[in-house]
Amino acid sequence: MSDQLFKKPIKISEPTIKISNNDPDADLTAFPARDSIQRASSSQTKPFVNQKVPPPVFIHKSKLPTSKTEALASGSLRPPPSTLNPPKSLMQYTSPAANARTPSSGSRLTPAATPRKKVALKPGYSAMDWAALRNSGKNLRGVDYPGIIRVTEEELKAHKTRDDCWTVLGGRVYNLTPYMPFHPGGEKILMAIAGKDGTGLFMRTHSWVNFENMLDRCLVGVYVPN
Numbered sequence: 001m002s003d004q005l006f007k008k009p010i011k012i013s014e015p016t017i018k019i020s021n022n023d024p025d026a027d028l029t030a031f032p033a034r035d036s037i038q039r040a041s042s043s044q045t046k047p048f049v050n051q052k053v054p055p056p057v058f059i060h061k062s063k064l065p066t067s068k069t070e071a072l073a074s075g076s077l078r079p080p081p082s083t084l085n086p087p088k089s090l091m092q093y094t095s096p097a098a099n100a101r102t103p104s105s106g107s108r109l110t111p112a113a114t115p116r117k118k119v120a121l122k123p124g125y126s127a128m129d130w131a132a133l134r135n136s137g138k139n140l141r142g143v144d145y146p147g148i149i150r151v152t153e154e155e156l157k158a159h160k161t162r163d164d165c166w167t168v169l170g171g172r173v174y175n176l177t178p179y180m181p182f183h184p185g186g187e188k189i190l191m192a193i194a195g196k197d198g199t200g201l202f203m204r205t206h207s208w209v210n211f212e213n214m215l216d217r218c219l220v221g222v223y224v225p226n
């Protein structure tokens with residue numbers, strides 16, 4: 001009996017939904033319901049039909065930025081523009097010189113300073129090499145007298161060449177000659193303070209540089225202008 005049941009093909013007919021125009025309740029597919037608030041407030045009765053959807057924008061592969069730098073330059077990786085202004089306390093440090101160095105858009109907060117330019121140092125003249133030379137025990141003072149000497153203005157002025165360059169920093173006289181090729185700002189700029197008091201220019205350029213420590217082995221003496 002059960003065998004017969006399984007062997008018999010079962011006919012499943014599609015359910016038919018009859019929609020009568022006279023009977024609104026018969027329209028089972030209508031959603032939202034015909035007399036609902038949603039339908040009343042919506043001007044669109046047939047979604048996606050005759051609706052104007054903007055066509056998708058395709059960017060050709062060749063026009064896409066290839067690197068992060070390019071993407072940044074094109075602005076595609078930039079954060080959205082902000083209407084917030086930076087705090088005034090930081091703004092005061094932005095100098096025209098600093099802005100001239102960073103001409104890109106937006107506000108950049110850069111400490112006010114003299115425009116700076118690093119030079120390419122020759123191999124063997126890095127900060128590490130200078131530290132090694134300082135600790136080598138070599139005489140970097142350029143004078144044979146072992147102790148601190150008193151240097152007058154006249155004496156100072158006599159040491160203003162590339163091979164014999166003294167300067168005053170913070171009231172002390174230093175022999176800059178051995179440091180010349182190690183200076184990240186270049187030799188030329190150091191010659192501007194040769195045989196002179198360089199404290200003002202030094203401080204305006206890089207007051208954070210610890211010259212006392214870096215030039216300790218180059219100390220010649222104390223400056224006694226009169």
Ligand code: HEM
Nearest residue numbers: 116117118184185189190193198201202205209210211214
């Ligand atoms: C007073 C005259 C001097 C001027 C005009 C001057 C100028 C400069 C300049 C333009 C730079 C490159 C800055 C950069 O873009 O990174 C620099 C860097 C540097 N200078 Fe001088 N310099 C002077 C004296 C000295 C002296 C006497 C020393 C010795 C202690 C010195 C030590 C340094 C150091 C360590 C740096 C690297 C600083 C850094 O990378 O932050 N400078 N200097």
